[in-house]
Structure formats: C-alpha cells, structure tokens
Amino acid sequence: MNPRRVLAVLAIAELLAMAPWFSASAVAPTLAGVWQLSPAETAWLTISVQLGFVAGAMVSAVFTLADRLSARRLVAGSAVCAAVATLGVAAAGDIKVGVACRLLTGAALAGVYPPGMKIAAGWFKEGRGLAIGVLVGALTLGSASPHLVRWAVAPAAWRVVLAVAAVSAIAGGLLVLRVPSDGPFAAPSPPFSLAAAPRILKDPATLLANVGYLGHMWELYAMWTWIAAFVAASEHARRGAQVDVTGVAALVTFAVVGSGAAGCWLGGKYADRWGRTLVTSAAMVVSGSCAVLVGLFFGASLAALLPVLLLWGITVVADSAQFSAAVSELAPRDYVGTALTLQTCLGFLLTCATIYLLPNIAGAIGWRWSMSVLA
Template sequence: MKNGKWWALFLIAVAELFALSLWFSASVIVQELRDLWALTPATEAWVTASVPIGFVIGALFSSYLGIADRFNTRKVFAVSALAGALLNLLLIFSQSAWIGIALRILTGVTLAGVYPTAVKLLSQWFPKKRGVAIGILIAALTLGSSLPHFIVIFFLAVNWQMVIVTSSILALTAAFIVYFLLKDAPGSPGKTPFSFKLIRKVVKNKPVMLANYGYFGHMWELYAMWTWLPVFLTASFTAQTTEVSTWFIALASFISIGIAGGVGCVVGGLVADKIGRAYLTIISMGVSGVCAILIGFTFGQSIWLTFALAVIWGIFVISDSAQFSAAVSEFADVEYVGTALTFQMCIGFLITIFSINLIPLLQGTVGWQWVFSLLSIGPVLGIISMVKFKSYEISDSAQKASNKAT
C-alpha cells in the first residue's frame, strides 16, 4: 500500500504537470497572436483572462452538479485533459481573435475537471498527512503552468504553432497516464447521488469556509503575479539594459514561477505537516505580501536584484497554496469533498479575473513601481482568516491525539 500510494502520487503529479501546460500556452505567444489575430489592447486582455473565465464557468457547473463526487474522479480527469488538449490544438487553425478566445474559454472549462479532481484523487490515496502529497501536486501544477515559458525557449524561434502542439501532446499524455496507468485508490467511495444540498453543506462548514477565505486572498495575488511578472521582468530588464535577450527573460520567468514555486510547494508541504497548515499559510502570505510591495522598487535597477526578489516571491506566493486544499479535504465530509474543492477553486479563480485585469489598468497610472502593491491586499485578508482557522486546526489535532491515546 505504501509503495502504491507514492506511485499514485508520482503519476498524478506528472499528469497534472503535463495537463496544466495548457493554461498559459497562448499567453506566452501573444505577440505572435497579436499580428495573426489583429489584437487590440482590449482583445489581448481577453486572451489573458479567457482561461480563468472558462475555469470559473467549468468549476461552477461542476460544483453545482457535484460532478467530482457523482462520477469516477480518475475518469473525469482523463476526459477533461483529453478535451483540453483537442481544444488547445484547434488554436493553430483559428484566424479570428474571438474564435481563439472562445477556444481558450472552453480550454479553461476543461481544466476545471483537471485541477480539483487531482486534489480529490490525492485525498483518496492520502487520507492522512497529505500536506506533503498535495504540496508535490501543487508543485507540479506550478511547473506545468510555467512550462510554456520553457517551451518557448526552444520552439518559438522555429514556429509558434509548435508551442501549442507541444502543450496539447503533453495534455494527451496526461489523459493516458491517469486513465490507463493510475488505478483507483483502495476503498475510494463510489458515485455519490446528486443533491443540491452539497453546496449548502460546504457553505455551512465554518472551518472549510475560513480556509476558503484564506484561499481567496491567496488567489487575489497568485495568478496576477504569474501573469504579469514576465511582463514586469521584460520591462525592468530592458529599462536597465537593451542587450538582454528574449530567451533569458523567458528562462528567468520559468525559474521565478516554475522552479522557485515548485520548491516552495514541496518545502511548504513538509513544513505544514510539522507546524500546522495555519501557521505555514500565515508565514507564506506575510512574506509574499511584502515581496509584492518591494519588487516594484527594483524596477530598472540591477537585473540580478530584481531576479533574486522575483525568485523569493515565486517561492512564497505558492508555498501555501496546497494547504488550503488540504484543509478543505480534511474538514469537509467525504460525501462532498470533491464539490467543496471545486467550489473553493471556482470562487478563487473568479477573483483572479479581477486582479489580473486590474494590473494593466493601474500600471499606466501608478507605474511598475507601485502596481504590484495592490496584490498585497489579498495576503493581508487571507492572514486574518487563517488566524481564525488556527483554533479549529488546534482543536482537531487535540481531538485526534485524544482518540489515538484511547
């Protein structure tokens, strides 16, 4: 069983890494799409926001119908990854901005069947001490989301379509892994009958909702940072020197978001299992909020100073992400844990749409020096919620210790 669950973790993490390469597959080639689709500033913003919009639609639909709890979780993941790969591939045939944006929205819908279901799969394989396991999963998500920046280094000079094709092949591989190589967890529950009461149960669960509020503050910062940090690095590096190369900026973005974030997730999971989820999230949001304020002051300064702070921000902005999902999976009853996770992510990604689009609107007014300070609001509100959540976590730990003693 021990070997089985760690093998399952490996398969789920690899599949998540490959499937999430769909998220930013179009964003990293937006300059090429700008010419092909005759993008205006407004439609270009829609290209960036379309995937989270689709994710919210898909997550809302899934949580409302309880799809993650009514159907086999592994098959939901595989079908969603397959559909996402095919929709993403259709981008290379699109000659219209609005058709392309529609395809990106639909791709986001399919990813709502990938991310939350992967977390539920892990909760089935790791009923206890799942902080490290979910940390590894979110590390895979982080690397997968930043993978297009890495793909660009090799393929963009050849053909922008290769970036799209590569991410689609990776998503198809993810579907194959989960459907054919991954087995259902021993003792995993079967289908849960559909009930509109599932959402009501989620909302009435106070520790679950406190963890959700913490997650919402975290998400206000996370995807806006992931979306606009590469743009900020480009502007900052070129303001310091005109000799910086495109591949270096892409590599710096991949390291800051993907590598640093992946390390942060794994270390965060290890630390959370020792000091508790609440403490870990409070520390992470505190450091990331400070980084959001400070990084603007490095604009146009030393490239290595900006890069170093971006890496630190990349570590702490995501190091707590897994713990909100883990908290929900531990405090939600098994009958609605899939719906609870999907609901959490639905609202969280809805929030990202606003913060992602606020950054370019305010950047023209306050400049790169101050615009990221807006993102620090999320961590502040998230910390307040997780301080309240801490009492439930302490009580739950004491209860488990008492049960173990008896």
Template sequence: MSMSYMPLELQKKWRSVALLSIAQIFALSLWFSATALIPALKEEFTIGDFHASLFSSSVAIGFVIGTFISALFSIADRFPPKQIFTISVLVASLSNISILLLDPLSNTVILLRLVTGVSMLGIYPIGMKMIATWARNDAGTLVGLLVGALTLGSALPHLLNLVNIDWLDWRFTLVGSSSLAFLSSIIIQFVDLGHPIPKAPPFKVTLALEGWKDKAIRYANFGYFGHMWELYAMWAWIGIFLLESFRTSGEENPGILANILTFTTIGIGAAGSLVSGKLADRYGRTTVTMAAMMTSGSCALLIGLFFGAHPVFLTIICVIWGISVIADSAQFSTCVIELSPPNMIGTMLTIQTCTGFLISLVTIHLIPVFVSNFGWEVAFMSLAIGPFLGTYAMGRLRGHPKALLMAGGHR
C-alpha cells in the first residue's frame, strides 16, 4: 500500500518511524566512530591493546554512567523525549569531533569518548520509548526496526573508513559520523509521538529497583545480559580479527577487505533484527530470542576455527553471526515494554540497557587478554557463555504466567 492510499494516522506513524530510524542511524554512528579507526591508528601511532580497548569501552562506561543517572532520577520519563534526544546528540557530536584537535594517544581523547557515551543516554533508550508510542500489536517489529537502525549506525564508521581522502585520511570517519549525528538533531524535530506519554510517577530513588522486583522482567533482563556479554565485544573486535586473519592468509589489501566484511557483518544484523521482530510478534519473544542466542553462541565457539582461512569461509560464518548476534536484541527491550507499567517504560528500559552495557565492558577488555594468551583461534569462544545462559533465562520466562502478556499471548 502506497503512502497516498494509507489512512492519515498510518501515514503519520510510518513517516515518524522512518524519520526516527534515520535519526538513530546517524546518531549511533558515533559509538564506533573511534573504534573503527584502531587498525589505521595502530599503523600511524604506537597504540597498545588496552588503550585500543578504551576506544570502545570508554563509550560503554560513559553510557553506563549516563543511564544509571537517568534511571536513578527517571529522566527518560520526566522530560520531553525530543528535547532529551536533541541535547544528547549535540553534546555527543561536539565531543566526538573535538578528538581531531588532540593527539590520539592523549588521555583526553578517552575522556571525550566517555562524554560521548554519557550522551547516549538520551539517544538509544529514548528512541525505543518514542517508537513504543506507535506500537499496535507490532511492538516487536517496531523495536526491531529501531535496533536495526542502531546496527546500521554501529556499522557505518567501517563504511566511512573506506573513503580515501589523503588530507583527511582516518579523520574523515570522525568528521563524517559527527556531521551525521548533528543532522539527526534536526531530523528528530519532525518525529511525532503515537500517543501522549503518561505522567511519570512521583520521584523515588527506589523506582530504579523495580526492574529487579518483578520476576518476569528480571528473566527478560537476564536474557538481555547474556546477549550483551557477547554483542559489543564481537562488534568491537571482529574488525581486528578479520584484519589479522586476512594478513595470516596472505590476502591482498587485507585492510580494505577487513573493512568491507566488518561493515557487512555488523550491518547485515539490521535485516536480522527486523525479520526477527516480525517473527517474534507472530510466534513469540522467547522462541525467537532462544533460537537467536543458540545460533550466535555456536558461531562464537566456531569462528576461531576459521582464523586464517579463505575469505569465503569467514564471510559465511561472519554473516550468520552478524545476523544472529543482534536478532534477539530488540525482543528483550520489547519484553520490558510489554511487562512494565506504561508510565515507567523509559526507566525500565534505561535500567536494562545500563546493566547490559556494564556487562559488555567485561568482555570488551577480556578479548585482548584471551588473544594474548591463547590466540584468535580461541578468544571468541569465551563469548558463547553469555548467549547460552541467556537462553536458559528466556526459557524460565517462557514458563512464567506473565509471558502471556507478550506478543499478544505468544510466548
């Protein structure tokens, strides 16, 4: 059905959803804008593995700090979402572009990445809250679409890396991602909400603990935590893994090949997120998340066996991993949306993401330790622990009576 033949309200919905998704893609390109530069920076500067890890983990640390403050004061439920998004993305864009003024080895760069992460408190969780206002028995699909936007945004810096402008070199990625993020602050002004947001409950610090008191929400959160043990460590290190693998196998232009496959591996997850959202709305959230985590966990166990192998073999397993590692992500958030009181959705989502990203910090720093001690052939195997435990948690949620509140009664 074309837009011209849709009812006016439906046109408004899909226009807002589309604009919100584009704003998310552009804004979230900031997350890995510095991480994607690690191979180039290692060529030009002397950067150790720990410092390289901080390019990713400092954003996650900042995000944890920001979301913790947001959850503590219920910021996501107390202020207009477009206002929060706009301020957050402008601060994040400014801190990201400011890196160009500094030596990449400077500790101030890490501080700027931290500020970028803190600012993300008003982008990803707020985007989920905004899109939830349009949900009409299609929450999984809508949140899946938004997580697909997050995925494309995370992959975008690797695509920007392929643009070769001599006088900008690796700096183009920072300029490009910061500019796109600034553009998202304009786009978000044209996004409408599907319904007015309920008034937040009276302020109480203990509201931040509600996500742990409800057993069904707790199971959904534990599933998400297992997923996060794997996701961001995979996204942060898959590019280095591929670069080293292609060098080992003697491929021509290993850097270009690694950037292309890294973008493909992360970016293709957008399709997986959208398709899994539709499947979850029809067949159930626990069904889809358990299948996705078993698949991604198996890929984490197996991919090291293909280190140094022909690019075709690596491409196949990377594509499967890239689809499955993010396919479940939106559904954990959707579970929380469906299981939470309407006036606390923003806070419950913020609690979930805050704790999940705190967990991701562990594995982002664990991977280089495993590489140093055991090699790339073994390093990613440690990530399989998370999705396998997450599968167990979602199995427990499947048996809980409140599971019938999700996906129209589909477990």
C-alpha cells in the first residue's frame, strides 16, 4: 500500500473513530432538560472528555505507550473503548454516570488522536505538514459529525446520536487495522524510560512549538463547544425566545466545525511551501480577529453571520496540524509518539479552563461579546 492510499485509509478511520468526542455535547440541550442540569453542569459533558483525554495522554506519555506499542493496534483498541463508553452515556440515568462515561471516552480517545498522527508522520517525511493536516482535518470533520446526526433526528432521539457515534468509532477502529504498518520512517520501539517525557519537555525548540500550540488550544475547543449556544442565542435574539432553534444551531455548528477540515488541508499544503511559522501566525491572527468581531453580527440573519463563522471555523484549526508536524520533526525520532501525546495532553488540559470559563462569562455579559475572550 503506497503512502497516499495509507493516508486516505488512516484519515477515514480517524474521522470515524473521533465521532464520540462531541457526541454528548451535540445533545447537551436535551440532556440538560432530561437530567435537570445547570449551565455549569452541562459544561462538564465536554470538560470531562478533556480531563479524561489529559489523564489518558499522561499515562501514555509517562509509559511511552505510543512508541513502545503498535500505534495501529493502540488506535483500534482505544476506538472500541471509546465506543463502549459512549454507549454508557446513552444508558446513563444521571449526570454522575454520564460524566464518568465521558471521562472514560476522553481517556480512550487519547489512544486514537496522537498515535494517529504518529502513523501519519511514520509514512511521510516530505510533505509531512500536508499529511498531518489531512489527518487533523479528518479528525475535525469526525468531531463535527454528531452535530449533523443531531440535526437529522428529533431532539428526543438523543440516544440515536450517541449510538451512531459509537458504531462509527468501532468502524474506524477496524479500518485502521488495514494500514499495513506504522510506516517506513517510524523508529523501532525504544526501551522503557521514565526520563523520556521530561527530556522532551525541556528541549527548547520543542518547548516553543508547544507554547504556540497552547495559544491555539486556548481558543479552539471552547469555540467548538459553545458555538451552538452562541448561534442559538443569536437566533433567539433575532426570532424570539420561544422559537425552537436547536436544529438550526446543530446544522450551523456542523458546518462551522466541519469547515475546519478545509483549513487543515490548506494549512498543511502551504506550510510545506511557505513555512510553518508564517502559516500558523496568519491563521491565529485571522481566527483571533473573528473571535473579536463575531459579536458585531450577533442577532443578524444567518446570511450575515454564517460567513464570519465559516471563516473562523476554517482558520481556528488551520494551525493545529502544523504545531504537531513541528513537534514530530523536532522531537527525538524514537519518541515522536510520546512527544505528540505530551503536546496534546498540555493543550487539552488548558481547554478545560476556557470551556468552563466561557458560559460563565456569557452569563455575566451575554453571548454577544463572550467569544472575544478567546482572541
């Protein structure tokens, strides 16, 4: 199997496997009513996934699992675990069980996302930025997919959204096993070393890439998590508080988050030509500007609001893969998987703060200007 075909299979597999991430977030308005949740409790449906991911990534990084185990088998097994945990949310009767299952979902997805990037890095040396960009674009589209399913079904059918995400994850886990190996550029499994993670974190070049990644993550997941609430509040302001806008908000959220796939592809394509620094800087300037300016279009028609949101959706994640590609090139060759896992661990830990912060700010000043804190 040639590298391009491997990338296609891997991208589809990761797209399918990442569906559980926002599965509960997509049905959060319904769950808030069914489980009688406050806005802060509703936020935990996503925060718990982030914390679970951090815990899973930390364990993987400390024990260098992504480098010592077959990355393909790790992705496959983790995807199945994420599917089981997602079905657990569907069966849960209250927020406590739901959050516990979401923690497990996040921990399992720590074995899907970073090892997937490691496989891509193992198959591409030239054009690595584009390859990881395509992969992260697929992950982005997969993360958005539950919002599309939510739009297609009635609000009361929230368990269907979760079940579809679970089946999708199982399919992705099986598909990744079609990739023949971790790649011709993957290093042999290194010996176990507790010193590997600290050594990676202390490397100056890798540290700079990770600092940039943290700036990117401050904005990304809070925007993805709360864009549906922002759109719903905007539509209520325009059409009246009694109008049901959950379907429209779900469809717009799928389009905005999913548009990031194009941003990842464009970012990868031009970063390999023009340099990662230029592309990541430009993407962060544009996405930060969108975060500040989107409030001007709050309450306006979707014809005016949607173009700004789509531009934001494209640029907010366009730099993500390039920070990861940089780390894959700067880290020790035999610990690329561990370096990527550490990077995502730190980034997702930061997202917990902004995901929790944003609805509290919205409660104080309204949704119109709340997004500006992400700039």
